[in-house]
Amino acid sequence: MSVTFWIPSAARRTVPCEYCEKGWCGTKYGCTGFREESTAPEVNFSNRNACLVLRAMGLPTDDDLCGSLSPNEADKLTEATFPPAYGGTHKRIDKLREVLRYSRDTQQEVVWG
Numbered sequence: 001m002s003v004t005f006w007i008p009s010a011a012r013r014t015v016p017c018e019y020c021e022k023g024w025c026g027t028k029y030g031c032t033g034f035r036e037e038s039t040a041p042e043v044n045f046s047n048r049n050a051c052l053v054l055r056a057m058g059l060p061t062d063d064d065l066c067g068s069l070s071p072n073e074a075d076k077l078t079e080a081t082f083p084p085a086y087g088g089t090h091k092r093i094d095k096l097r098e099v100l101r102y103s104r105d106t107q108q109e110v111v112w113g
């Protein structure tokens with residue numbers, strides 16, 4: 001299981017399906033050859049890392065690991081201190097800061113789950 005931090009109200013754009021381009025996908029699998037993606041940054045963590053990150057931001061980590069932040073709340077967390085990174089987590093934390101800054105700069109809510 002994993003947890004994604006994203007901006008649900010961000011505009012979406014149509015991009016070519018990268019799996020079709022690699023020949024792993026196609027119309028016989030119900031793919032149109034295109035998919036929608038957000039124009040805003042998004043970041044995904046394992047449940048375990050999501051717990052660590054939420055705790056570091058002082059946010060609840062109860063059972064369902066989902067929630068939301070207003071742009072003002074996101075702004076206050078852009079400089080949050082996170083636990084020492086291990087594995088590839090530090091890159092994801094940089095990406096999480098991008099999501100928080102995008103929320104602040106565009107005044108759109110961040111959600112995770």
Ligand SMILES: [Zn+2]
Pocket residue numbers: 017018019020025026031032033034
């Ligand atoms: Zn495809």
